[in-house]
Amino acid sequence: xxxxxxxxxxxxxxxxxxxxxxxxxxxECRQLVVVVSPNANGKHARLWKFERSGGSWKSAGVxxxxxxxxKGLAWGRGLHSTKPGAQKKEGDLKSPAGIFRFGSAFGYAExxxxxxxxxxxxxxxxxxxxxxxxSQYYNRIxxxxxxxxxxxxxxxxxxxxxxxxxxxxxKQNDPPEADGGSCIFFHLWRKKGSGTLGCTAMSETNMLSxxxxxxxxxxxxxxxxxxxxxxxxxRKVALPTLR
Numbered sequence: 001x002x003x004x005x006x007x008x009x010x011x012x013x014x015x016x017x018x019x020x021x022x023x024x025x026x027x028e029c030r031q032l033v034v035v036v037s038p039n040a041n042g043k044h045a046r047l048w049k050f051e052r053s054g055g056s057w058k059s060a061g062v063x064x065x066x067x068x069x070x071k072g073l074a075w076g077r078g079l080h081s082t083k084p085g086a087q088k089k090e091g092d093l094k095s096p097a098g099i100f101r102f103g104s105a106f107g108y109a110e111x112x113x114x115x116x117x118x119x120x121x122x123x124x125x126x127x128x129x130x131x132x133x134x135s136q137y138y139n140r141i142x143x144x145x146x147x148x149x150x151x152x153x154x155x156x157x158x159x160x161x162x163x164x165x166x167x168x169x170x171k172q173n174d175p176p177e178a179d180g181g182s183c184i185f186f187h188l189w190r191k192k193g194s195g196t197l198g199c200t201a202m203s204e205t206n207m208l209s210x211x212x213x214x215x216x217x218x219x220x221x222x223x224x225x226x227x228x229x230x231x232x233x234x235r236k237v238a239l240p241t242l243r
Contacts (some may be wrong), residue, residue, distance in 0.1 A: 010206060025079050025099060026237055036227050041072040043195035047225035049213060050240045057240035066202045069095040070195030076172040077180050087180040090133055095198055096172040096184055097225040104170030105211050114208060117215040127157040129183035139173055139182035155183055163188050170222060176243045184196060
């Protein structure tokens with residue numbers, strides 16, 4: 001006779017959602033951006049682009065260097081299951097690790113100088129990204145001049161150093177959870193090897209190439225993590241080998 005206690009573990013397995021990779025996160029994805037760092041504490045990483053046709057992944061260009069947060073990586077809030085280890089927090093100077101979708105592209109130009117498939121937001125002098133976890137606009141780019149400010153911390157999107165001349169929103173902590181991290185972008189670097197405040201930065205040439213390549217119709221995903229963590233996913237989900 002089976003006791004109620006003995007079947008509890010079985011019921012738990014039936015009703016607990018499976019990890020993200022088992023839930024077919026990649027089923028519709030036909031473009032994959034992979035950012036891999038040798039370890040969780042480093043600010044140096046490389047970016048690969050892949051496109052899937054049929055059942056196979058093919059490289060889309062040559063891998064190139066990117067800069068991560070000054071203090072490396074911490075698990076963010078995205079499409080992946082909860083992971084042990086450091087978790088992304090507001091102001092921790094870490095880039096989010098995990099699996100994420102992309103939001104819109106943005107830039108200082110009124111319209112992009114190249115053909116984009118992504119939505120594009122021209123940045124104005126009053127555009128800000130809200131970093132205050134207590135604000136109703138937390139982790140959103142808004143026109144600060146048109147709202148009643150309920151924030152203390154915010155970042156101007158029209159920077160004097162032109163790091164946001166071109167950029168892409170990474171949908172981390174979306175919808176936002178207080179203190180889960182905000183204003184995470186792909187943007188231009190000051191120079192190779194210079195750590196960010198939590199974003200992923202690259203050269204202007206590589207940024208423009210990525211912006212032009214990404215196609216929302218192909219359900220692109222970002223995988224950003226350590227080499228070890230990527231290899232773990234790759235073996236389970238038949239993802240591309242990094243060369």
